[in-house]
Amino acid sequence: MIADARPDMMQQPDIKSQSLSDLQDQLSGMGEPTYRSQQITDWLYRKHVSNWDQMTNLSQGLREKLSKAFTCHSLELIRHQGTTGSTQKFLWKLSDGSLIENVLIPANPASYGESSKRNTLCLSTQVGCAYGCKFCASGLDGWKRNLTVDEIVDQVISVHRHVSQVERGLSTEHCSEKFETTARCIDNIVVMGMGEPLANYKGLLGALRILNASWGCGIGARRITVSTSGLVPQIRRLAEEPEQFRLAISLHGATDRVRSKIMPINRKYPVSELMDACGYYQQRNGKMITFEYILIKGINDQLDQVKPLADWARKLDAKVNLIPYNHVDGLPWERPDESVQFQFCDGLKKQRIRVTLRREKGHDIDAACGQLRLRTEKTLSS
Ligand code: SAH
Ligand code: SF4
Numbered sequence: 001m002i003a004d005a006r007p008d009m010m011q012q013p014d015i016k017s018q019s020l021s022d023l024q025d026q027l028s029g030m031g032e033p034t035y036r037s038q039q040i041t042d043w044l045y046r047k048h049v050s051n052w053d054q055m056t057n058l059s060q061g062l063r064e065k066l067s068k069a070f071t072c073h074s075l076e077l078i079r080h081q082g083t084t085g086s087t088q089k090f091l092w093k094l095s096d097g098s099l100i101e102n103v104l105i106p107a108n109p110a111s112y113g114e115s116s117k118r119n120t121l122c123l124s125t126q127v128g129c130a131y132g133c134k135f136c137a138s139g140l141d142g143w144k145r146n147l148t149v150d151e152i153v154d155q156v157i158s159v160h161r162h163v164s165q166v167e168r169g170l171s172t173e174h175c176s177e178k179f180e181t182t183a184r185c186i187d188n189i190v191v192m193g194m195g196e197p198l199a200n201y202k203g204l205l206g207a208l209r210i211l212n213a214s215w216g217c218g219i220g221a222r223r224i225t226v227s228t229s230g231l232v233p234q235i236r237r238l239a240e241e242p243e244q245f246r247l248a249i250s251l252h253g254a255t256d257r258v259r260s261k262i263m264p265i266n267r268k269y270p271v272s273e274l275m276d277a278c279g280y281y282q283q284r285n286g287k288m289i290t291f292e293y294i295l296i297k298g299i300n301d302q303l304d305q306v307k308p309l310a311d312w313a314r315k316l317d318a319k320v321n322l323i324p325y326n327h328v329d330g331l332p333w334e335r336p337d338e339s340v341q342f343q344f345c346d347g348l349k350k351q352r353i354r355v356t357l358r359r360e361k362g363h364d365i366d367a368a369c370g371q372l373r374l375r376t377e378k379t380l381s382s
Helices: 020-029 035-045 060-069 149-167 197-212 232-239 256-262 271-285 303-316 338-350 371-381
Strands: 076-081 088-093 099-105 120-122 126-128 143-146 188-191 224-228 246-250 290-295 319-324 355-357
Touching (some): 020 035, 076 149, 120 149, 143 197, 149 197, 188 197, 197 224, 197 232, 224 232, 232 271, 271 303, 290 303, 290 338, 303 319, 303 338, 338 355
Parallel strands (some): 120 188, 188 224, 224 246, 246 290
Antiparallel strands (some): 076 088, 088 099, 099 120
16 A cells, blocks of 8 residues: 555546646647647646636647546535635545645735735645644644645645635636636745645655746745754755745754654754754755744743754744644643743844744634644544
């Protein structure tokens, strides 16, 4: 049993897993001119269609040939929370029945911990997670499989399609005839949903290249942030890729004593090794790294963490994003009182570190990673 990919993947690849040059090769093998590949990518990434029949400028014969060579899957919306202009959460069913989720954070002066003019979509890269951080909902049921390239790309397309249909006042069933290219509703990507992105390196990079490409979703590399719990070899590998994606590190503890208590990965790659890899990334890439630091009551919110955290941030010229812990059903952790959050933040400011304290907006709709899936799976199985 191959757990590294969707079960049907061995038979036919999905069209949304193909780079432009792969697609051109396939089309020339079918005796088609290369401009067809541009028509297909326009349908997929500009007009966000979900099946071959909607690609009306392709002949019936070509659509048939394409459907024999590729699948054209789309995600099935299981639950949606939130409304236009507020944080929205999407729970999708994949073709093997697995559930994944996305959070769409709207452009807002107070969005995502700092001023943002952009709509940010949070992507998932795996079903579940193997890394078992003690505070996180995504790892509670372990790891099931990696997402394929098209399943990652499809999260952007499906959210875009849903949002533009709602904006045009169309029900999701009665919209197939309207394909005007809408203003881009997703202009920032954070890979901070379910799963450890760097543990699905191939799927992640394949998808990010399509999201980044001018013939794909056209989202600039500096508008794409990959968050990792700290897989040192993959951070070094990512540093050597030609694209300059932004990097966020889920630090959550500035010393091995604190970090190892809540993040098992720290026993394999302790803080100093992780920081060396971050230094390498920063040096190759020149972009500012972000340290994500969830504040968990009585676990990592003591002021003795401020100094070592500030020292690492200063050394790497990193900024710190403090995130009050989001409660997860079944876990004992809590967020500290606001006064403690402010003290911790002020402590870093006094050390002249760039820091934001996220007044996050997803708390009321289970926006911490893996939560909506966890609740839905519990409901379905009870
Ligand atoms: N596996 C990657 C990306 C997914 S987790 C990583 O760990 O970075 C995305 C972010 O959500 C991480 O910073 C993670 O630590 C944080 N997170 C997980 N559970 C949370 C919770 N209950 N409250 C707040 N943030 C949480
Ligand atoms: Fe996995 Fe990231 Fe959650 Fe840790 S925080 S269990 S690495 S998804």
